[in-house]
Amino acid sequence: MKKTRTAQTLMSATLFVSISILAWGLLSPIALSQVAPNQAPVIKIPKLSATAAKGQKVFNGTCAKCHGVNATGSDKGPPLIHTIYNPGHHGDLAFYRAAKSGTPQHHWRFGNMPPQTNVTNEDIASIIRFIRETQEANGIFYRKHKM
Ligand code: HEC
Numbered sequence: 269m270k271k272t273r274t275a276q277t278l279m280s281a282t283l284f285v286s287i288s289i290l291a292w293g294l295l296s297p298i299a300l301s302q303v304a305p306n307q308a309p310v311i312k313i314p315k316l317s318a319t320a321a322k323g324q325k326v327f328n329g330t331c332a333k334c335h336g337v338n339a340t341g342s343d344k345g346p347p348l349i350h351t352i353y354n355p356g357h358h359g360d361l362a363f364y365r366a367a368k369s370g371t372p373q374h375h376w377r378f379g380n381m382p383p384q385t386n387v388t389n390e391d392i393a394s395i396i397r398f399i400r401e402t403q404e405a406n407g408i409f410y411r412k413h414k415m
Pocket residue numbers: 327330331332333334335344345346358362363366367371372373374375376377378379380381382384387395
C-alpha cells in the first residue's frame with residue numbers, strides 16, 4: 269500500500285515538473301516577444317524650429333519605415349533618439365553618409381541600411397535639426413566618443 273502511494277506521489281511530481289517545463293517552454297517566447305522590439309520608448313517632442321519641423325515631416329515620410337515614427341525605432345531599424353547617435357559619436361556627417369551610401373550593419377542586428385537617394389542635402393540638413401532638437405529634449409547631448 270505504502271509503496272503504491274509513494275509511486276503515485278512520484279508520478280504526479282514528475283507530471284507536474286514536465287507540465288511546468290512544457291508550459292514555460294510554450295509561454296516564455298510569447299512573454300519575451302511582448303517586451304521586445306515593438307514597444308517604442310516614449311519620447312518628448314519639443315517645440316521644433318521651422319527647419320526641424322520640416323525635417324520631422326521628411327523623416328516620418330522616408331526614414332520612419334525603418335527608424336520608427338519620430339526616430340523611436342522599429343523592428344527594421346534602430347532608434348536615432350538614442351545615446352549612440354549623440355553628436356559626439358555620430359556627427360552630422362554620418363547622416364549625409366548614411367543617406368548617400370547607406371551603412372553596413374555594425375551597431376545592431378537589423379541588417380544594412382540601403383542608400384536613401386530620394387532625399388536632398390537640404391532634406392538631410394533639416395532631418396539633422398529634427399534629430400538634434402529632439403535628442404536634446406530627451407537628455408541626449410554631445411558626448412566625446414571613446415573607443
Ligand atoms: C530600409 C531601412 C532603413 C531606412 C529606410 C533608413 N535607415 Fe537609417 N539605418 C538603418 C539601419 C538598419 C541602421 C543601423 C546599422 C547598424 O549600425 O547596424 C541605420 C543607421 C542609420 C544611421 C547611423 C549611421 C552610422 O554611421 O552608424 C543614420 C544617421 C541613419 N540610419 C539615418 C537615416 C535617415 C536620415 C534615413 C532617411 C533618409 C534612414 N536612415 C532611412 C535602416 C534604415
